[in-house]
Amino acid sequence: MLELEYYLILSALLFTTGVIGVLVRRNAIIIFMCIELMLNAANLAFVAISRSLGQTEGQVFVFFVMTVAAAEVAIGLAIIVSVFKHRQTINVDEVNSLKG
Amino acid sequence: MNPEQILFFVFGLLALVGAISVISFRHPIYSALALIVTFFAQAGLFVLLGAHFVAAAQVIVYAGAIMVLFLFVIMLLNLGRRDREGAPTGAKLKGIGIVLGILFAAEGIYIAVNARNGTAVASAQPAPEAVTTYGIGELLFSKYLLPFEVTSLILLAALIGVIVLVKREKPTDN
Numbered sequence: 001m002l003e004l005e006y007y008l009i010l011s012a013l014l015f016t017t018g019v020i021g022v023l024v025r026r027n028a029i030i031i032f033m034c035i036e037l038m039l040n041a042a043n044l045a046f047v048a049i050s051r052s053l054g055q056t057e058g059q060v061f062v063f064f065v066m067t068v069a070a071a072e073v074a075i076g077l078a079i080i081v082s083v084f085k086h087r088q089t090i091n092v093d094e095v096n097s098l099k100g
Numbered sequence: 101m102n103p104e105q106i107l108f109f110v111f112g113l114l115a116l117v118g119a120i121s122v123i124s125f126r127h128p129i130y131s132a133l134a135l136i137v138t139f140f141a142q143a144g145l146f147v148l149l150g151a152h153f154v155a156a157a158q159v160i161v162y163a164g165a166i167m168v169l170f171l172f173v174i175m176l177l178n179l180g181r182r183d184r185e186g187a188p189t190g191a192k193l194k195g196i197g198i199v200l201g202i203l204f205a206a207e208g209i210y211i212a213v214n215a216r217n218g219t220a221v222a223s224a225q226p227a228p229e230a231v232t233t234y235g236i237g238e239l240l241f242s243k244y245l246l247p248f249e250v251t252s253l254i255l256l257a258a259l260i261g262v263i264v265l266v267k268r269e270k271p272t273d274n
């Protein structure tokens with residue numbers, strides 16, 4: 001079996017890619033995809049550590065993370081759709097007031 | 101290099117290239133397609149780790165359901181040219197983002213390399229056999245029964261929230 005460290009480094013790199021995406025991109029949909037990327041990197045670390053410890057728990061948590069991610073995407077995309085309906089843009093720099 | 105290492109590098113590279121493509125393509129559709137590649141590569145990594153249930157769930161839930169939702173919304177919004185291209189991010193902001201990202205990556209790699217130091221993780225553990233779906237189900241319905249039920253509440257809340265958010269205003273009848 002491969003060393004745990006390989007998987008953790010890959011997970012860190014994937015997570016960082018997601019962070020850079022959130023910092024650099026201004027399109028709300030792409031920012032959402034980057035959040036998915038970060039959740040997935042965490043899942044990878046969960047499964048790798050679960051394997052290395054010989055326990056099942058890590059995979060159960062991945063199951064929960066996936067459920068929460070699904071709920072989050074549904075809500076987030078609904079928010080993006082309604083923001084677009086009101087403002088005709090999904091650039092996060094232009095959506096800067098709380099007042100509808 | 102044994103086959104497992106080769107497969108790890110193939111899938112890992114594919115996942116990384118996909119992830120970098122997600123943040124560098126201009127058009128959201130291309131980003132979404134690159135994200136699907138990343139998800140599939142990660143499913144391959146999960147199979148390598150012996151997590152077959154998680155790999156299947158990854159393909160069905162992420163690459164299937166979630167990405168279809170993303171593509172659907174991108175096509176539904178049918179963004180104007182300016183929005184599609186995205187307003188150019190200021191060079192200053194981009195620079196700050198990349199520098200912070202590299203710092204963050206260095207930190208993550210440092211932690212990953214030192215993962216075993218000072219913890220109770222025995223490095224000489226025999227490679228455990230793959231976790232079966234049976235084992236996950238057993239744990240899910242015994243030790244984690246309450247979280248499992250709360251999960252269904254989260255899904256219900258999400259369902260209601262989405263309906264409320266995108267519901268059309270009631271036409272005023274007079």
